[in-house]
Amino acid sequence: MTINHHPSEESIARYAAGRLEAGPALVLSVHLAGCPHCRGLLRTFEAVGGALIEDMPPAEMAEDALEVALARLDADAQRPARRVSAPQQLAPRLGDVELPAALAGCEIGPWRWMGPGFRLSRVRLPGEPDANILLMRISAGRKMPEHGHTGREFTQILSGSFSDSNGRYRAGDLAEEDSExxxxxxxxxxxxxxxxxxxxxxxxxxxFVARMVQPLLGF
Ligand SMILES: [Zn+2]
Incomplete structure (x- = not known):
């Protein structure tokens, strides 16, 4: 599988630092699982991140430093993980469609008919009720719904292909679009x-699609 479209380096860096929102992090993890190029970048960012921490001059320890550090660790443990790792399960399915292993822990809604040649399924990530993650299934030759967004949009192609002004996107590619x-x-x-x-x-x-989809997403 030749991959031509990758997430931006900035997004991989944010993923490495655990600073990407849960929904985009899930989509990125599916891309990373199939893309050695981006996994290499991820390892670099992780190494650089670790080196930055090691290079910091040792600060004079406050008396309660250990207590503060332990409290911070507790808080981190309670926070839902931003990094999404693929659970060791068989690939989940939705009807006749085999899904990436990274979705194994998710609640995957049924395909809903949204219009001619366009079906949608809502993906819910445990502990992340605000994450807007969708599976889209669009018939050959159809236009995808016209839309803009307030933040970046990450679309991983699981099967088939689409084209837009940036070129052709095939299975394994990730389309990252900014809000502009x-x-x-x-x-x-x-x-x-x-x-x-x-x-x-x-x-x-x-x-039309907006009127159909937005109630489904709870906007
Ligand atoms: Zn890639």
């Missing part, structure tokens, strides 16, 4: 396209 882009990808004619998508912030869908 108003884009309307078109699924290629050969086969349907199944994608996993998440946005930072809120999605702003337009027109």
């Amino acid at each position: 882009t108003e884009h309307q990808p078109i699924v290629d004619r050969e086969s349907e396209c199944i994608c996993l998508a998440a946005v930072e912030g809120r999605m702003k869908l337009q027109g």
